[in-house]
Amino acid sequence: MWEVIKSVLAAFFGVQKERQRQHDFQHGKPGAFIAVGIVMAAVLVMLVAAVAIMAAR
Amino acid sequence: MRKTLAWIMGAGSFLGLASSTLANGWNMPAGVTDVSREIYSLHMTIFWICVVIGIVVFGVMFYSLFRYRRSRGAKSANFHENTSVEVVWTAVPLLILVGMALPATATLKRMYDASEADxxxxxxxxxxxxxxxxxxxxxxxxxxxxxxxxxxxxxxxxxxxxxxxxxxxxxxxxxxxxxxxxxxxxxxxxxxxxxxxxxxxxxxxxxxxxxxxxxxxxxxxxxxxxxxxxxxxxxxxxxxxxxxxxxxxxxxxxxxxxxxxxSGVDREWSMDELMERGEQVYGAICATCHQPDGSGAEPTFPALAGNEALLNDRDRHIDVVLNGVSGTPMAAFRSNLNPVELAAVITYERNAWGNESGDVVQPSEIQALLEQ
The missing domain is CATH 2.60.40.420 (Cupredoxins -  blue copper proteins)
Incomplete structure (x- = not known):
């Protein structure tokens, strides 16, 4: 699970180690990456919204 | 040594050119309000950040092109990826952008706060x-x-x-x-x-x-x-x-x-008074399209001088000026001009440039029409 989160974070940032990429493509399940990706995207949106609301005070 | 000198001179002349361009009035003005000065300083800060980035990026590029050219036996490196370099070139622009966005957002917030105006x-x-x-x-x-x-x-x-x-x-x-x-x-x-x-x-x-x-x-x-x-x-x-x-x-x-x-609406105006006032209003409002001499610009802007339809139908003339003509550029002036101005300009149009209807339109008449 932690591996999947780390890979999704790397994808958000846009840089990934080649070794990790190989590993993900051989052992990971696509569904896990998609699910974690959706959840983390929602978290990112809420984070940005929270910052915006704080800044607008 | 000579190379360093050339670099310094190159960068110096670039900066000199940039500053002289700014000094010659090509730049935006600093303005006369707090907000305008804030915007100006943001503009300059971001400008110089861009200048520095430009010098560094193009400097490295041109230096590499020149120093590692093939005629001097340079061989291209053959590697696929380098995670740490990629992390650096992603994180550095991110930090620069966030650094620029923070003060810019603070200024935007001030610009949008129109509350408590005098x-x-x-x-x-x-x-x-x-x-x-x-x-x-x-x-x-x-x-x-x-x-x-x-x-x-x-x-x-x-x-x-x-x-x-x-x-x-x-x-x-x-x-x-x-x-x-x-x-x-x-x-x-x-x-x-x-x-x-x-x-x-x-x-x-x-x-x-x-x-x-x-x-x-x-x-x-x-x-x-x-x-x-x-x-x-x-x-x-x-x-x-x-x-x-x-x-x-x-x-x-x-x-x-x-x-x-x-209070001028209620009194009777003389022809001369209306003509004088009407000429001012016509010059400021109507002349851009219908021309100062009333000759218009056919077919879009009809001539008013010698216009038979206008001279023969006083009511229609008043209606056109008050309410405009839909589907044409003729706007409705009932809310832009006051009754005195409307009466004066209509009287003027009916009696200027050889239009000799002799008609006088009184402000009180227009006032009555506006109240209908």
Whole structure:
């Protein structure tokens, strides 16, 4: 699970180690990456919204 | 040693060129408000950040091209990826962007805070002039281009403020927060005065807000910044900023004039009075399309001089001026001009340039029509 989160974070940032990429493509399940990706995207949106609301005070 | 010297000279001449360009008036003005100076300093900060990035990036690129050229036996490296370099070139721009966004957002927040204004001015864009209304003060007027036609047509040398002069500037107080409520009667215009750092669209059916607190008395000029038709270039903005007490007496004077004008509706006007007033109104409002001599510009703008239809039908003439003609550029002037101005301009059109109807249209008659 932690591996999947780390890979999704790397994808958000846009840089990934080649070794990790190989590993993900051989052992990971696509569904896990998609699910974690959706959840983390929602978290990112809420984070940005929270910052915006704080800044607008 | 020589190489370093060449580098320093190259960078130096670039910076010199950049600064001289800025000093020569090519740059945006720092303006006369707190917000405008903030925007200016943001603009300069971001400009110099871009200059430094440009020098570093292109410097590395040109140096590498030159130093590692093939004729000197350079061999290209053959590796696929380097995670740490990629992390660095992603994180550094991210930090630069966030660093620029923080102060920019703080300024934007201040720009949008139009609350607690001392004075409200309604700004209405019209093809092709600006209408200003001091809300709650019973003072409103239309501000039209006053650059002479002869300069526009090239028959006379162009003046210093060519196309940047109006008959009645917007007068504002120094040191008070003035809120603008911007809207439009016809198409999208944009009220722009660089020294005040205000550029706000005026959109039919919407009211946009903006505000300004001018710090120095003076004349500030601007233009319509949204292409709005034939005379888009001929609807400048002129703001005259006065000290608070001077402004107060100006406003009181205008209020008195407005009251006098309102009482003028009831009395009987003579032909000469109406003709004199009508000529002013015609020159400021009608002449841009129908031409100063009433000759028009067929087929879009009909001639008024010698116009049989106009001369034979007085009621229709009044109706056209009050309510416009839908499907044509002829606008309705019932809410832009007061009854005296309307009566005067109609009388003028019926009796100027060889139009000899002899008709007099009284302000009271127009007033009655407006109240229907």
């Amino acid at each position: 004075l409200d001015v309604m700004v209405t864009g019209q093809q092709w002039r600006w209408h200003y209304e001091y809300l709650g003060e019973n003072v409103s007027f239309t501000s039209s281009l006053s650059t002479p036609r002869s300069q526009i047509n090239g028959e006379e040398e162009k003046g210093e403020n060519y196309l940047l002069d109006v008959d009645q500037p917007l007068v504002l107080p120094v040191g008070r927060k003035v809120r603008f409520l911007m809207t439009s009667d016809d198409v999208i215009h944009s009220w722009w005065v660089p020294d005040l750092a205000v550029k706000q669209d005026s959109i039919p059916g919407f009211v946009n807000e903006n505000w300004v607190r001018i710090e120095e008395p003076g004349i500030y000029r601007g233009q319509c910044a949204e292409l709005c038709g034939k005379d888009h270039a001929f609807m400048p903005v002129v703001v005259r900023a006065l000290e608070g007490d001077e402004f107060d007496s100006w406003l009181a004077e205008r209020r008195k004039e407005a009251e006098a004008e309102a």
